[in-house]
Amino acid sequence: MNAAEKEQLFTIRWYVREKWGEESSKAEVLDLLGGLLEPGATPQDRPSVSKGGQKLLWCPFAERNFKKSRTAGSYAKGYPLGAIVHFTAGRRSGLEAGMNEQVENGYTYFVIDKDGNIGQNFSLDSWGSHAGQSTWPGLGDRVSDDLVGIEIQCAGMLEKSGSVYKTWYGETVPASDVRTVAAQTANQEAGAYQKYTAAQEDALIRLLPWLRENNPDVFSYDYVLGHDEVSPRRKNDPGGSLSMTMPALRKKLKGA
Ligand SMILES: [Zn+2]
Incomplete structure (x- = not known):
């Protein structure tokens, strides 16, 4: 695991620990996980976090x-x-x-x-x-x-x-x-x-x-x-x- 991936995991842990249950943090965690699972894909290619008519909170x-x-x-x-x-x-x-x-x-x-x-x-x-x-x-x-x-x-x-x-x-x-x-x-x-x-x-x-x-x-x-x-x-x-x-x-x- 490289340093950037480790940083992403720490961020995910922080969201889960501090912001569990907030809609925006759920979207953020999903997106960070997407980055780890499909590192080659740009954010635009990953499954959108705006499912269900939700507005994107991160510019793709x-x-x-x-x-x-x-x-x-x-x-x-x-x-x-x-x-x-x-x-x-x-x-x-x-x-x-x-x-x-x-x-x-x-x-x-x-x-x-x-x-x-x-x-x-x-x-x-x-x-x-x-x-x-x-x-x-x-x-x-x-x-x-x-x-x-x-x-x-x-x-x-x-x-x-x-x-x-x-x-x-x-x-x-x-x-x-x-x-x-x-x-x-x-x-x-x-x-x-x-x-x-x-x-x-x-x-x-x-x-x-x-x-x-x-x-x-x-x-x-x-x-x-x-x-x-x-x-x-x-x-x-x-x-x-x-x-x-x-x-x-x-x-x-x-x-x-
Ligand atoms: Zn200014």
Whole structure:
């Protein structure tokens, strides 16, 4: 038995011991067992955990073999009403590092790495902190308990240093990866940003429609918001890292 298989067995034991009887943990245990019994099969090929009209709580195209995040409670409707788009503004890259950072800091969110891989380490009926002080009409304060977080690995806002742009930790960003916003445009604060990669934007525009199609009665594109929309002035993500404003993203999603 290799280390990953052992880790899966420990996770199964944890679910059986701590969460026995909960519908979502039953689905998770079945899925982990599927991974051990048919290791070659992708999650999509395995028997679906959504039998009986149940909504999937794990995105079938997300990687999930990570330490689980510490969630804080269940969504009122058992599923997020929408999502918040973030950038990590961090220097860690890759799903493993991104997930570890999240667990260390006690947050809960999807991670999208530079190559467009998506990581999930929490069940979609459970919320955890990711947006901090925030507010939005219809959602009240602290939107983390209504909306799922999507963190995209990106340095975020850049500082001009002579003729080049640098990350806050001093790394020079190639000009082709920089997007400047001349003046505040919708949610986008004026300034220079490291762009999300094309693979990251593709992954985002794959994940969001899946989240909606999986539970269209609860998840709404009207609640796909930028952190800079729900925490204006305090936060500037996604700002100009995303190739369009958040209202434009919502419009695109609705048209897709
Ligand atoms: Zn954020």
